[in-house]
Amino acid sequence: MAKRWVLKEAADANVVKQLAEELNISTVLANMLAHRGISNFDEAKYFFRPNALHLHDPFLMQDMEKAITRIDAAIAANEKVMIYGDYDVDGTTAVALTYSFFKKRHANIEYYIPDRYKEGYGISTAGIDYAAANGFTLIIALDCGIKSVDKIAYANTLGVDFIICDHHLPGAELPAAVAILDPKRADCQYPYKELSGCGIGLKLAQAYAETHDIPFEEVSAYFDLAAISIACDIVHITGENRVLANLGLQKINENPCIGVKTLMEISGRKAPYTISDVVFSLGPRINAAGRIDDAKDAVRLLISCHEGDAKEQGLLINERNQERKGHDQQITDEALSLIDNDAILIGKKTTVVFNEHWHKGVIGIVASRLTEKYYRPTVVLTRSNGHVAGSARSVLGYDLYEALCGCSDLLLQFGGHKYAAGLTMQPEQIQAFADRFEEVVGSTITDEQLVQQILIDAEIQLTDIEPKFFRILNQFAPFGPENMAPVFLSKNVYVSGYAGLVGGNHVKMNVIQPGSAAFSCIGFGLGEYLPKLVPNVPFDICYAIEENVWREQRTIQLNIKGIRFSD
Incomplete structure (x- = not known):
């Protein structure tokens, strides 16, 4: 399918010049920073060096004090508390984080994930009835509930209180919950609006920890779960999310919780993980639990304290993922046939x-x-x-x-x-x-x-891709919505040596420009261009610059997004 190549307009020239001088970087990199809303040295330092000090005060969130007060009352009275969450990655990581944190403070606590097929998305009547019948008087709902006006009203008639921790856009009427934590509330002054559902759960834990002088390390222990939710729920990787994603990836790569570590081992994908690795390796397995059977299996894995239990749950989830792949392929083939015919x-x-x-x-x-x-x-x-x-x-x-x-x-x-x-x-x-x-x-x-577009950050020469450029480029990560991996355009490149296919329809080749080194390239799904990829025939490429690791050897590789010939 043909794609539109769209080159971003240049950012403000004065801002670009100032950034290039203050940071001692190329104007290409300075322009990319400007496109990300960065205009001075301090903002660039925040961007390139995210750390836990950049996290916002959780009490800036509307109703946070009400939420902590109600949780304190529940713990003091030994009330039964339910942690309730959706069945996708964001919901299950949010439940695992919040349950694990508060389980250390309150024994009378359980978690609940609605059945995708019997109850559907969000707060369910069945879940409320279960809570009331079993003596739960407080439900902390994560990644759902902001539009459940009728359901919360029903819960109130049964004496079941709700604290809602959601990140979706509210409707015209807010539910009558004890507390509603949602930065997208019109009356919420919280500085960052794009947290994941799990991120809201983390802020609740952070607020409780600050109130009760609990060491911050007991909150940061869950950064890996927060990063997984950010990656897989496709929320913006800007501001506080970028901080959490960065710190969470560090934890995934250095000291993941037992459940995440087990999932990494079962997936066969070794560290270091990027956001993309989380999305394509960990996310589908966590999601598969709720897609095929019971999302509680994912929570059981993520809250595991023993490697044996985690391995058992991890293998079960992996089986569900294999089953999911079978359904996925079969249905895709049938749907394609319906359309094509x-x-x-x-x-x-x-x-x-x-x-x-x-x-x-x-x-x-x-x-x-x-x-x-x-x-x-x-x-x-x-x-x-x-x-x-x-x-x-x-x-x-x-x-x-x-x-x-x-x-x-x-x-x-x-x-x-x-x-x-x-x-x-x-x-x-x-x-x-x-x-x-x-x-x-x-x-x-x-x-x-x-018409699908390829958004290009800048036109560069292959000679621009030198060690300092690549080193700084890597610091733009973690990549995701609103901070996508940069795409570059280079014109009039040539095949150097042999171009061929790998993995069916993927182009593998080396390219050069006059005066440049040869760069290894991979072009996924671009096999149709192979007949024209011959020496001495110039063409344009747009690409992301990546590090390829093969047999412990690290090299720069161009991930080709598009190929264009002059005709």
Whole structure:
């Protein structure tokens, strides 16, 4: 699929010049810093040297004092406390962190994860009923609850209090909880708004520790879980999240908790881990527990105190992940066949596919794969509990949630954000929804948004890639949303020696420019260009600069994102 190459506009020249002089770096690197909102030496120091002192005061968060007061009362009265969280990576890491921290202070505590298939996302009536029937008087809800107005009202009638720790956007009405910790509340003055659900749980632990003179090390012990949630929930890696991601990666690579260490060993991926390694190696395994069976298995692993228990849980989760992969591949193949054999569907600006036998736990993954393939807003639907459940994914710059709002009268419920959402409807509404979704998206999406873009930070010469440049470039990590790995453009490069395919359809080659060294390159999925990649034929490349480790040898490698010939 053809992609648009978009070169970022140059940042303010005066800011770039000042940064380059103050930091003694190239204007290319200074320009990249300016694009990240950095304008002076102190801001650059904060960016390049994140540390625990950069974490914000947790009591700046609205209702934090109320939350600590209620927890103190619960512990003093030996109330039964439930730690409640969603079944994805953010939810399970949040539950594991909060449960582990407070279990050391209060024995009368349990955790609860709703069943994906029986209870669905968020606060469930079944969960509240379980709490009331078993004598729980306080629920600390993580990564969910901000829109559960009716559910919290119901809990109040049963004498069950709620502390909500959420990071999603509130609705017009806040639930009647004892405390609501959510930086996105309109009345919350907390300086950083993009924490993960697990991050909110960490701030709660930090606040409790500060109140009770508990050493900070008992909070920082959970930085690895916070980093996993940040990576896998695709939240911004800026500000406080970048600090937590950086410190969390250090812990993952140097001293992970037993559960994370076990998962790393089972995955076969050795340290050092990057954010990308967490997303593709640890995240799918943690998620697989709730997708295939019971997300409590993931929590059991992450709270493990003994290596034997952790190994048992880790192997179980790994089996679930293998099962998930099978479902994923089968459903993806079936969905691709549905689309490719339907001339009408191929010509649309949206994809909506349904099969009542598809496994609900993996349709979100399939929706992502279909979006990558056809690059348009996509909804994958299956049958679940008498209704039709779906996962939706969007393309860069297009607000999927707003499009679903335009279909709300056809839906039983929906929720999510700009790029990903979940929805349910009655079976008889499938065709009407598909038609409406196509109508809404078709009238609001631009042609440009339907063509995948490669956003390029700067044009450079291969000779610019020298040790100091690469060393500073590495300090821009950890990478993720709002701080993506830089992509560079180099024009008129040439193949040096032989270009070939590896792993099926991936290009492996060396490239040079006049006066430069030869750089090893890998171009994933770019095999179609191989016939033209011959010596003495110039072409342009856009790429990320990476370190490749092979048999303990470290070399610079260009990860090619796009290839362009003059014709």
